[in-house]
Amino acid sequence: MTVLDIHPTTSAVLADPPVRRQRNMGQFLRWLLLFAGGIAMVMPIVYMISTSLKWPHEVYNINLVPDEPTLENYLYVLEDGRFYGWFWNSLLIATLTTVSNLFFDSLVGYTLCKFRFPGRQLVFIAILSTLMIPTEMLVIPWYLMSQSFGWLDSYWGIMFPGMMTAFGTFLMKQFFESVPDDFIEAARIDGLNEFQIWWTVAMPLVKPALAALAIFVFLGNWTAFLWPLVVTNSVEMYTIPVGLSGFGDEVDVAWELIMTGAAISTIPTLVVFLIFQRFIIRGVVMAGLKG
Amino acid sequence: MANLALRNLTKAYGKTEVLHGINLDIQDGEFIVFVGPSGCGKSTTLRMIAGLEEITSGQIIIDERVVNNLEPKERDIAMVFQNYAIYPHMSVKKNIAFGLRSSRLSKPEKEARISEVAEILNMTSLLERKPSQLSGGQRQRVAIGRAMVRDPAVFLFDEPLSNLDAQLRTQMRLEIKKLHHRVGNTIVFVTHDQVEAMTMADRIVIMKDGHIQQIGTPADVYHRPANTFVAQFIGAPSMNMLPATLNGHQLQLASAKPIEIGLNADTRREVIVGVRPDDLILSSGEPLVAGKVTVREPLGPETLIYVETPGGEIIAKADGRTPPEVGEHVELGADLENLHIFDAKTGVVMS
Numbered sequence: 001m002t003v004l005d006i007h008p009t010t011s012a013v014l015a016d017p018p019v020r021r022q023r024n025m026g027q028f029l030r031w032l033l034l035f036a037g038g039i040a041m042v043m044p045i046v047y048m049i050s051t052s053l054k055w056p057h058e059v060y061n062i063n064l065v066p067d068e069p070t071l072e073n074y075l076y077v078l079e080d081g082r083f084y085g086w087f088w089n090s091l092l093i094a095t096l097t098t099v100s101n102l103f104f105d106s107l108v109g110y111t112l113c114k115f116r117f118p119g120r121q122l123v124f125i126a127i128l129s130t131l132m133i134p135t136e137m138l139v140i141p142w143y144l145m146s147q148s149f150g151w152l153d154s155y156w157g158i159m160f161p162g163m164m165t166a167f168g169t170f171l172m173k174q175f176f177e178s179v180p181d182d183f184i185e186a187a188r189i190d191g192l193n194e195f196q197i198w199w200t201v202a203m204p205l206v207k208p209a210l211a212a213l214a215i216f217v218f219l220g221n222w223t224a225f226l227w228p229l230v231v232t233n234s235v236e237m238y239t240i241p242v243g244l245s246g247f248g249d250e251v252d253v254a255w256e257l258i259m260t261g262a263a264i265s266t267i268p269t270l271v272v273f274l275i276f277q278r279f280i281i282r283g284v285v286m287a288g289l290k291g
Numbered sequence: 292m293a294n295l296a297l298r299n300l301t302k303a304y305g306k307t308e309v310l311h312g313i314n315l316d317i318q319d320g321e322f323i324v325f326v327g328p329s330g331c332g333k334s335t336t337l338r339m340i341a342g343l344e345e346i347t348s349g350q351i352i353i354d355e356r357v358v359n360n361l362e363p364k365e366r367d368i369a370m371v372f373q374n375y376a377i378y379p380h381m382s383v384k385k386n387i388a389f390g391l392r393s394s395r396l397s398k399p400e401k402e403a404r405i406s407e408v409a410e411i412l413n414m415t416s417l418l419e420r421k422p423s424q425l426s427g428g429q430r431q432r433v434a435i436g437r438a439m440v441r442d443p444a445v446f447l448f449d450e451p452l453s454n455l456d457a458q459l460r461t462q463m464r465l466e467i468k469k470l471h472h473r474v475g476n477t478i479v480f481v482t483h484d485q486v487e488a489m490t491m492a493d494r495i496v497i498m499k500d501g502h503i504q505q506i507g508t509p510a511d512v513y514h515r516p517a518n519t520f521v522a523q524f525i526g527a528p529s530m531n532m533l534p535a536t537l538n539g540h541q542l543q544l545a546s547a548k549p550i551e552i553g554l555n556a557d558t559r560r561e562v563i564v565g566v567r568p569d570d571l572i573l574s575s576g577e578p579l580v581a582g583k584v585t586v587r588e589p590l591g592p593e594t595l596i597y598v599e600t601p602g603g604e605i606i607a608k609a610d611g612r613t614p615p616e617v618g619e620h621v622e623l624g625a626d627l628e629n630l631h632i633f634d635a636k637t638g639v640v641m642s
Contacts, residue, residue: 185343186376190437191364191393204380 045266052260059255073260083261085236086243091268093155093228093239094221097162101217102210104164109172110198114184124173130166139230146231153233162221168213175209176202211276222269240265293354293367293444293477294319295340300349302335302501310335310501312349317479322471325481326488327498327524333481334449336498340479341370341447353444364393369438370447373454375430377422383433384409384418390437408440411473428459435467439474448480452487464490485525489513497521519638522565522631528595530631531571531605533564533580537632537641545602547579554632554641562641565631568595571607571623573615578622580605584615598623 051059052073054066061067077083112124142161143152151157179202187197203210225241232238238246240261247257295317302310310332317323325333338344340351342363351358358366369390377386387408391401409415412432422430431451438446448467452460468491471478482488488495489509497504497512497520505517516522522530533544537556541549544564556562566579582600594614598605598621607623615621632641 180374180376182372182374182376183378185341185363186370186372186437187389188343189341189363189368189370190390190441201378204378 048259048262048266051256052263054256056254056256073256074264077257077260077264082235082238082243083240083264086238086240087265089155089158089237090222090239090241090265093158094218096155097159097221098214098217100159100163101165101168102214105168105213106172106176106203106206106210107198108164108169109174110176110202112169113173113176114179114181114202127166127169131170135226139227142227143230152231153237155237157231158228158237158239161227162217162224165217168217171213171216172206172209175206179205215272215276218272219269222265294352295445295477295479296350296352297336297340298350298352300336300339300351301347302332302339302344303347308347308501310339310347313503315496315503315506317477320475320477322468322478322480322491322493323496324488324492324494325479325496325498326483326485327504328483330500331498332501333483333496333498337370337447337449337479337481340366340445341368342366367444368447369441369443369445370449371431371434371438371451373450375422375434375451375454377430377433377437379422381421382418383414383420383422383425383436386422386433387418387436387440390440394441404440404442408436411439411470412436427455428463431455431463432466435470439470442474442476444477446476446478448478450482451480452482452484460487467491486527489525495525497524499524515640516565516631517640519563519565519633522633522640526567528568528606530565530567531607532633533566533600533602533605534635535562535564535602536560537562542630542632544579545600547581548577550577550579550627552627552630552632561635563633563635563638565633566605566625566629568606568608570625570629571605572625573607573609573621573623577624579624581620581622584617584619584621587614587617589614596621 046064050064050066053069053071054061055068055070055072058066058068108127112120112127138161146152146157146160149157151160183201183205184197187201192200223241224239225245228239229242229245232242235243235246244258244261244265247254247261295315297313297315300310300313301308313332313336315323325336327333335344339346342358342361346359353366353368378389381389384405387405388401391404394401396404405418406415409418412435414429414432414436417425417429422433425433431454434451451467452463455463464487467480480487480491492509494506494508495512496506499520505512505521507515512521512525516525516530519532523532535542535544536559537543537552537554538559539557540551540553540555542552542554542562542564543549571579580598580600580602582598582605584596585599585604586597588595588597589611592611593608594611596607596609596615598607605623607621609615633639634641
């Protein structure tokens, strides 16, 4: 059916039907592309939930709806005492790292943005350039550092590389650019010291950025796998992703249990995201890079 | 309240000097306005007084105390910014109270001070509002309130009215002036608007390119401008500038009869004759200049007429009811005492 059949009275359509049809075609293609993208995004989550409801013998069956759905996997994971420990580890590490990032990234971002000192640009570029180094390259130096500090298999060892990030510093610096200098100078005249100005004047004005950074950092640490895997040895120190990867034995991977653990561990991130999503969108739009 | 003195104040960014030795004495309770075009150094001077810019050389003295090396908070000053600088995340009351954060007053004393300021500024009913719920004029009043609450020795205003519309600007101008009468603190006010300067100041400091051009009362700078820059900067429309020569007492303007004036030049000198549009009179017996009317601008009670003369285009004021027609030949004269004679080379006044 063409558009003409649907809206035969629209004068614009009557005046120039081919143009209109072309435009609708473009719109349709756009929707199709977005729909395909949406499906691609949602599929892994759907498949994760689907697998978590399957019996082990059905795991390699591609069907989305299990033949015999079961909650047995959930019971198994929740009854396995180790999962709570991993959940706690992940929560503690992600929370502490987030708080640390909010504090230090914004402090450094503010300093780089609002103070004029020799070498300021150089420091900023040096910080930014660390964004170019992949984590895989840093794991060995981090490991050696942890070893010499005696931090292997400890919370401190898991957390220290992410306590402050170049990305967070950059994000906060960009946001502080939007805080007018007049505000800072007015506070200076009113007798506040520089730390008080940062805390009482500048920080409340960049709350959206702080919320966005909080989500970025929390999600990043919640799902971090490589470094926690490398730095931890004992099962008690595992985080959720590391712990989940250990389900199964040497011969077989228990995908249904991994997917169950993953599904459960998604809940906190989902809650955090739903609460702060409007902030994260603004944060991404304003930062303009890296998700 | 306090005296304020600037002694040989200079400011340089790298090797570029932008302020070249500013000297000024401001009396206790005086309302001083710095005026000048963009880039003349007026805001820089103000920021140096506030302690927001470093001083390259010279001294700033507030109440007999050199404050060069003191932090802004130690100088006993308060500043009102062009963009108000009131914090959007705080209520009006908190914004005003912010000025008292570092004061040693007790809580009830602070509350009393805030109420008093709110009352003076007529803002008592707005105290719980957020700045986003206020109009431009109200925001500006909050900014003034925050400065007032500290009862500083010197108030500094950095173009505080530039963001307001014309009507509100006139109203705020009046309010600030009334406020000054009421509280009596020393005020240093920066603006690029000569009308603001003329209407508010006890004394005006006119600046250009980092130099003070003239310091004087509004009447002084209007009636006795020190040089051609001041003459043209103050007053709207600007003073007319006519090239002429002075030989002895004889002043010769282009294509007009020589005029006998009080000034005397031993040798023939090139001069510029300045005459305000208000001082030019139509159809005088002894015309100073004559020419054809090219444009008329009716303003109601009077009409501005642009006249093409051999010495260049000049502006005169004519009666609003019966102004000359465009194309009409007019003759314009002036009282000799209203002529300003400037040296053509230096631009400095001779009379």
